[in-house]
Amino acid sequence: MPETDFDFCADFTLNEEGGYQKNPADPGNWTGGAIGQGILIGTNMGISAPCLRGWLNRVPTEADMRGLTESMFSQIYADLFWTPCGGAELPSGINLMVVDEAFNAGEETSLRQLAEVRSSLTPTRLIAPLFAMRLQATLGVRADGIIGPVTLEAIAAADALDLVHICALGSLQDNAYRQDAGFAEFGTDWLGRTARRVTSAFQLSNAARKAAS
Template sequence: MTSANFPECLSITLQSEGGLSLERTDPGNWTGGRIGKGTLKGTKYGISAAAFPNLDIRNLTLDDVKPIYKAKYWDEIGGDALPPGFDLATFDYAVNSGPARALRDAQSVIGAPADGKPGPLTRAKAATAGTREIKALCARRLSFMHGLAIWKTYGKGWSARVAKIEAKAVAMYLRVQPGVDVKAALADEASKAEKTAGTLQKAGAAIAVSASGGAGTGAALPAEVNLLVLGGVMVLGLVVAGALVVKAVRAKERAKAYRSAEMAIGQ
């Protein structure tokens, strides 16, 4: 729990934040926070026109954005008082979706009142946050993002980013735990995610085949009703199968992120 973590957390977050983006379909690029509202100033180094409508986004430098990240995101989540790893997970979430939302989800995970303010009870509850809380926070973050209207456009990149942050945050937490073989622990996390992905993929495929085959439709029903029931069963089965496939993809991304974090140890 130290401000010394801020530079490392910022460096990791900035790896996911590119140069200038003027994508018109991104609400964050508009000063009004909605597509077509205000001026299209864009986003640079993660600093968006929606959040900072009065800044000259195009001409921002890294030296310009560091104090912004410190004051507007790190300090707003009480980053100095959060444990290593949990601070990264909360900070990166804050940069994407705002510090109040990120902190509320972090507070929910650790059992503190979800008021979006880094008070003494939040600091006390956060003191014991570890890998379980990091994973839970990342899952909440991804769930929130999945509900956004622009998920179809940005979802793939967001999902990969959250997986990467989870793995790096877990590695950050583990490396300060006495007697822990960080590389082995990350390898174990990757293996578990790979196994989960395989199980979900097989289950999804089996359900899809069953739904397409139309098993168990109730032959005693009138023909027209029977067809409706059959159609409903098929649709429901395919929806469930699709959801499992999505979860399998998410598990694969987590496995890939943990493998990458494992390989980075000792480099």
């Protein structure tokens, strides 16, 4: 088990991403961020060509992309995703939901989802039935996907607001992927990653709560 939240989150994202690939039909493989713009250098460990260009502050080569190491991945993850998203300041588990979503769907999208959850007076209303059932199973109440008085009482008794926020974020992320133009091609992977993200976020949050008790 990684020793820090950063390690846990970076490991999760790295494990979700593949190795080197060079697809001319993918805008993220081009240094200009659009098909045919700049140089086709591919992606590696989920790091896009424009992302590497921004981190290096110069136009990268294919050799630069192929030569990425896990240590470099961790530094890019810290500089371009963890720090801008405030990963160190976010509660355990919520930081994974926000930073991995930023890595996969963009920082603006992820932070907008976080703001929606945090500004809601009743974040449980944002939770889709599938994620409500996950929350209920964790709390030890009937997993029927309907958050009523029994579930609300269990949330309060367990002081589990962070788990509520994780499920609300998962629901918003799941729905956003379903509305994306690329859903027909990539939807299964996106939804699977979201489900695994929620599971891992629960693990991280529960570990932090146990350590604090």
